[in-house]
Amino acid sequence: MADTLRQGGDNMTDEYQTTSSFYRGLAATSIVGAVVAFGLAACGGEVDNAAAPTPTQTAPTTMQVRNAASACSALAGAGVPASAIALPTQGATITSASLVAADNTTGLPDYCQVLGKVLATNSSDPAINFEVNLPTTWNFKALQLGGAGFNGLLVTGLGGPIGGIQNWPSDEKQPLAMNYVTFGSDGGTTPDGTFGLNAQALANYGGESVKRTHDTALYILKAFYKTVPHRMYHIGGSKGGHESLVAAQRYGSDYDGIVAYYPANQNQAMVMSWFRMWNAAYATPGGALDPAKQALVRTKVLAACDGLDGVVDGIVSNTAACQATFSINSLRCSGGADTGDTCLSDAQINTLMTAATPMEFAFPLANGVTSIGPYPVFQGGDVERALFDPFGTDGTHTVYYSLDEPVIKYFDQQNPNATSTGFDYRAWQPRVTQLSNELDATNPDIxxxxxxxxxxxxxxxxxxxxxxxxxxxxxxxxxxxxxxxxxxxxxxxxxxxxxxxxxxxxxxxxxxxxxxxxxxxxxxxxxxxxxxxxxxxxxxxxxxxxxxxxxxxxxxxxxxxxxxxxxxxxx
Incomplete structure (x- = not known):
C-alpha cells in the first residue's frame, strides 16, 4: 500500500489560519480546546504554537487553508491505514487528489477533491469507491450523504440527483458552497443488484459501507486540516434514508445530526409487500388498472377527500379523515366484471385492497417487525410506475418489478438463474430472517x-x-x-x-x-x-x-x- 497519510498534531500548522468569525456559543469552547489539545499522529513541518481558546474566548467558526494546492496534492497516492477504519478492511488508497477552482456557474468554492477506494479484507471482494470534498475555507463541519436504489453509483457530494441532498431547493447553495466538507461513496455495490451474490458487498449494502466510508473520510479530513470536525452530519433519502437510520442505530456516536427522508429501512418486508401487490395486479387475470382507471380512482379520491383540509388544492392533507370517508366499492362495475374505464372490476378492486391492507408476516422479522403497510392507494398514492406498468401490460416495467426481481434472485435465492415467478417467502424463512437482520434498520435503540x-x-x-x-x-x-x-x-x-x-x-x-x-x-x-x-x-x-x-x-x-x-x- 502507498504511504499512509500523516495527521495533525497538537495545533494547526502554519498552512492554516482561522478567520475572525466565532463559533456559536461558549459551550463549544471546551470542545474545541479539547480538539486542539488532542494529539493525533505527528505531522511534519513547522507548527503554529498559538494558544488554545481560553474559557473567556469563543473559538473560530471557519478556517482558511493556505497553500491549499500543495496541501491537496500531498494527499494523492497516499493511503489510509486499516487501523483508522473500525470495520475490517485493508485500508484505503487515494487514487487522486486535486484542487478544483471555484466555479461561478455551480456556485462551488475552491476545494480539494479526493477520490479513492476502501479495500476489502479479501482482495477478491469489491472495493468501496469514495469521494471527499475539502473546501479551502472550512466551517469545521462535515456532511456524509447517503446513496440510492442498489447503490453502485458514486455519491459525489457536489449536488444533483445522485451527488446531493434529496429535494434540495434549486435556488439554494450546495452544502460544499456553505463550507461543509461533503463525502459519499458507491457503497461497494453495483446498480443492478447482482452484488447480492457476494457476502461482503451485501454486508456493505446492509450498512457497513456507512461506517467504512465515514472513517476513511474522517481520516483524510484530519490529514488535510490538521484538526477534527466540530460537527458530523448524515443526510439521505430512500436507500440513503436507510443509511441515515443505520448511522443513528449502529454508529450513533459518530454523528451530531441525521436527516432521513422516506427511509427504505425494511428490505425484506418492502420487497415482500411489493411482490404481493405486483402479483395481485399481474399474476391475477385482469388485476392491473390502465391509466384511465388509475385516473378514475384519483379523481374519486380527490372528490371525496381533497376538501377535508379546508381547501381544494389537489392534495389530500387530512389522510385520517379520508380513510374514513372514501370507499372503493363505490367504483365497482355492476356484476364485478370489467365493463370499461368508468368502473373497476372485482380483480382490480382486489389489487387496490391488497395495497390498502397491511401485510402480516408468517414469522417476525428483525426487531420484532410483524407487518408492513398499508400503502396509500386511497390517499392519492403515486401508483403509476410503482405498481402499474406505464409501458406495457406484463408489469415488467414497474418500479416494484425492477426492485423485487434482483432481490429475490440474488439476495434471497442467491441464484443468478432464478426468477421471482412463484417465489414464496415462507419457504425461505431462514434466509429471509438472516437478510432482515443484516439489512434492516428498524432498531428503536439509538x-x-x-x-x-x-x-x-x-x-x-x-x-x-x-x-x-x-x-x-x-x-x-x-x-x-x-x-x-x-x-x-x-x-x-x-x-x-x-x-x-x-x-x-x-x-x-x-x-x-x-x-x-x-x-x-x-x-x-x-x-x-x-x-x-x-x-x-x-x-x-x-x-x-x-x-x-x-x-x-x-x-x-x-x-x-x-x-x-x-x-x-x-x-
Whole structure:
C-alpha cells in the first residue's frame, strides 16, 4: 500500500489560519480546546504554537487553508491505514487528489477533491469507491450523504440527483458552497443488484459501507486540516434514508445530526409487500388498472377527500379523515366484471385492497417487525410506475418489478438463474430472517446517538408508494415508545401531504441541513418549517411542514398557495 497519510498534531500548522468569525456559543469552547489539545499522529513541518481558546474566548467558526494546492496534492497516492477504519478492511488508497477552482456557474468554492477506494479484507471482494470534498475555507463541519436504489453509483457530494441532498431547493447553495466538507461513496455495490451474490458487498449494502466510508473520510479530513470536525452530519433519502437510520442505530456516536427522508429501512418486508401487490395486479387475470382507471380512482379520491383540509388544492392533507370517508366499492362495475374505464372490476378492486391492507408476516422479522403497510392507494398514492406498468401490460416495467426481481434472485435465492415467478417467502424463512437482520434498520435503540446529543429528523410523504408512510410512522412510534417524553428533545418526524417518493403532487423542496444544524447548535428544533412545491405548474406554492400526526389545515381565508394561510392541526 502507498504511504499512509500523516495527521495533525497538537495545533494547526502554519498552512492554516482561522478567520475572525466565532463559533456559536461558549459551550463549544471546551470542545474545541479539547480538539486542539488532542494529539493525533505527528505531522511534519513547522507548527503554529498559538494558544488554545481560553474559557473567556469563543473559538473560530471557519478556517482558511493556505497553500491549499500543495496541501491537496500531498494527499494523492497516499493511503489510509486499516487501523483508522473500525470495520475490517485493508485500508484505503487515494487514487487522486486535486484542487478544483471555484466555479461561478455551480456556485462551488475552491476545494480539494479526493477520490479513492476502501479495500476489502479479501482482495477478491469489491472495493468501496469514495469521494471527499475539502473546501479551502472550512466551517469545521462535515456532511456524509447517503446513496440510492442498489447503490453502485458514486455519491459525489457536489449536488444533483445522485451527488446531493434529496429535494434540495434549486435556488439554494450546495452544502460544499456553505463550507461543509461533503463525502459519499458507491457503497461497494453495483446498480443492478447482482452484488447480492457476494457476502461482503451485501454486508456493505446492509450498512457497513456507512461506517467504512465515514472513517476513511474522517481520516483524510484530519490529514488535510490538521484538526477534527466540530460537527458530523448524515443526510439521505430512500436507500440513503436507510443509511441515515443505520448511522443513528449502529454508529450513533459518530454523528451530531441525521436527516432521513422516506427511509427504505425494511428490505425484506418492502420487497415482500411489493411482490404481493405486483402479483395481485399481474399474476391475477385482469388485476392491473390502465391509466384511465388509475385516473378514475384519483379523481374519486380527490372528490371525496381533497376538501377535508379546508381547501381544494389537489392534495389530500387530512389522510385520517379520508380513510374514513372514501370507499372503493363505490367504483365497482355492476356484476364485478370489467365493463370499461368508468368502473373497476372485482380483480382490480382486489389489487387496490391488497395495497390498502397491511401485510402480516408468517414469522417476525428483525426487531420484532410483524407487518408492513398499508400503502396509500386511497390517499392519492403515486401508483403509476410503482405498481402499474406505464409501458406495457406484463408489469415488467414497474418500479416494484425492477426492485423485487434482483432481490429475490440474488439476495434471497442467491441464484443468478432464478426468477421471482412463484417465489414464496415462507419457504425461505431462514434466509429471509438472516437478510432482515443484516439489512434492516428498524432498531428503536439509538442510545449512543442520544447520549452524544444527536438530533434526528424524519421526513415522509403521504403518497409514497415505495416507502409507505405507515412504515416510517411505525418506526417513529417505536422510538417514541422507547424514550417517552424525552423523545421530542432529539427526534422530530415531519409528514408532507401530497409528497411521494422524491416527487408527487407537492414536490417538496427544503434545506434540511440548515434546519438540522440550527437544532444541533441552538437546541431549537424546526417548528413547522415552510417548504416549497417544486412542480412547474404549482412552483412556488408553500406549506408548513407539520409534525406527525398534524397536517396543514387551511385557515379559511388567505392565499391558498401560501403557507401563512395554513395551520398545523390534529383534525
Amino acid at each position: 442510545d449512543a446517538f442520544h447520549l452524544k446529543g444527536g438530533k434526528l429528523i424524519l421526513v415522509q410523504g403521504t403518497t409514497d408508494m415505495l416507502v409507505t408512510p405507515n412504515q416510517t410512522t411505525a418506526y417513529f412510534n417505536k422510538v417514541a415508545a422507547r424514550y417517552g417524553d424525552s423523545a421530542s428533545s432529539f427526534v422530530r418526524y415531519y409528514v408532507a401531504p401530497g409528497f411521494g417518493h422524491a416527487g408527487g403532487t407537492f414536490a417538496l423542496q427544503w434545506d434540511p441541513l440548515t434546519a438540522l444544524d440550527g437544532w444541533v447548535e441552538s437546541g431549537q428544533a424546526p417548528i413547522n418549517p415552510v417548504v416549497t412545491d417544486g412542480n412547474p405548474a404549482t412552483k412556488g406554492r408553500t406549506r408548513p411542514l407539520c409534525e406527525y400526526p398534524q397536517f396543514p389545515k387551511y385557515k379559511g381565508a388567505g392565499d391558498a398557495n401560501s403557507a401563512s394561510s395554513f395551520v398545523c392541526a390534529d383534525s
